[in-house]
Amino acid sequence: MVPIARTFPQRPDSPALDSERPRRGATVRIDTTPTGRVIAYDALRVFAIVSVVGIHSLMPYRDLLAPDTPVRLLDDLLHYAVPLFVFISGALVWGRPWPSHPGAYRRFLVRRGTAIGLPYLAWAAAYALIFTASADKPLEAVREVPALLASGHIWYHLYFIPMLLTFYLLTPLASRAVRFSPELLVVGAYVLRIAAGPELAELARDLLGTQGWSWATHVLTHLPHMALGAWFAMRLGVLPRIFMRSWPASLAVGFGGLLAIYAEWLPAPIDGWTRVLFPAAMAAAVLGLVLAAFALEPRLEPHARTVTALGALAFGVYFVHPLLLEPVFRAVAAADASWLWLTGWFGVLVFAIATGGSFAVAEAFSRSRLTSWLVGLPPAHQGQGITKN
Structure with missing residues (x-):
């Protein structure tokens, strides 16, 4: 393992630092950086x-191109991103042993809720103004x-x-379930989604309205990805070598199936x-990406500092990037210049600016005690910056 010249402070409950090493169970063995972060998970977070950003940069094409055009199909295929994020959370939250001491649940909720809830409220307020x-x-x-804030829409x-x-x-229930039988948790989550997902979402609509339906749909759609991540964390140390090397086949089956459906x-x-x-193809695609990241991890070790730093900024990029895209969308619409999107280079340029700009803003926020919490990072970075050597 290549040593990291400068590490940055870690806070176990920070969502931006969900790439931290899972607590080791009976079947888990993962090599980590000196900061306790898993390089593969950080690389996946950056990729996701x-x-x-790519998905949201491509949104204008949904009104300009037919669904079967290459750009629209690329837009569809990029939707592995959220399942991949949820998979990582499942591995690093549900895949951890649950503490048995009194007050553990309350402490967990307060820390996690504060770590992502406060930034969410701050950014949601900005978007609510827009x-x-x-x-x-x-x-x-x-x-x-209020309803839109509750559902996230x-x-x-x-x-x-x-x-x-x-x-x-x-988490307390899922953490115990994954230790009883990770496979049973995964099967149960997929059966619930496939057999009853739409019906349960409609029930939520009847009880909570349209926003309740949206919330339930997202939860039921991604519950299997959370369970799959927990399963992977528990079984990683004992998975057959042939399975760990099967990522090319998994990617081919997963993305091939998704492309055929789209x-x-x-x-x-x-x-x-x-x-x-569709759920089966998405599971194969996500597993293929995860297995590829772990297979390539030795090649990432020389770049561990950069990968982990960028991975820690992902939460901030998530919040920031629409603020960089929105002025472009509005300016093009106001100028009646939608033809720019059809030039090819313009879409690539917008994506590059939104991606680089979002990482730069997140990095800038991470440098100050007053703003680091907005990107999910602890205030101990003040004056340092997360990517500084």
């Missing part, structure tokens, strides 16, 4: 957040804000936080099984 200011009827929009990307908080609420290439008899095939 860049993919998220939402209400740009609404045709601002007063009616203001009345919608005050802006298109914020639903992830209420969903993650829901998974945190389930492009509507499936024959009619098989197309009726999409409710089963």
Whole structure:
């Protein structure tokens, strides 16, 4: 393992630092950096957040191009990003032993809720201002804000936080379940999603309205990914070598299946099984990415400091990047210059600026005690900056 010249402070409950080493169970053995972070998970976090920026940078093409065009299919395929994020959280939250001492649950919820809840409220308030200011009827929009905040739909990307908080609420039960039988937890989560997911979401709509339906849909969609991550964390140390080397096949099956579904290439008899095939293909794609990251981890070790630093900034990039994209979207629309998106180079340029700019803003926020909490990092960075040597 290549030593890291300068480490940065760690806080076990920080969502930006979810790449920290899981507490070791009977079947877990993971090599980590001197900071206690798993390089593969940090690399996956960077890969996932860049993919998220890519998804949102491609949104204008949804109104300009047909669904079967390469750009639209790329947009669809990039949607592995959220399942991948949830997988990592499952490995590093549900995959940990649950402490048995009194008050553990309350302490866990306070720490986790504070670590992601406070930044969420701050950023959601900023997006709420944009939402209400740009609404045709601002007063009616203001009345919608509480429900939108609760579901995370005050802006298109914020639903992830209420969903993650829901998974945190389930952690004591899930942590014990994964130790009883990780395989049973995964099977149960997928059966629940496939057999009853839409029906339970409709029940949530009846009880909680449209925002309740949205929240339930996200939770039920990604519950299997959380369980799959916990399973991986528990079984990593005993998985057969052939399985660990199967990432090319897993990627081919997963992304091949997803492409066939998105492009509507499936024959009619098989197309009726999409409710089963889609979760299976996404699971194969996510597992393929995770296995590839662990297979490539030795090659990442010389760059461990950079990878872990960028991984820690992913939470901030998640919050920041729409603020960089929105002015571009509005300027192009105001100038009636949608043709720019069809030039090819413009979309790539917007993606590059949004990605680099978001990491730069997150890095700048990480340098100050007053703002580091906004990107999910502890205040001990003051004056240092997370990527400084």
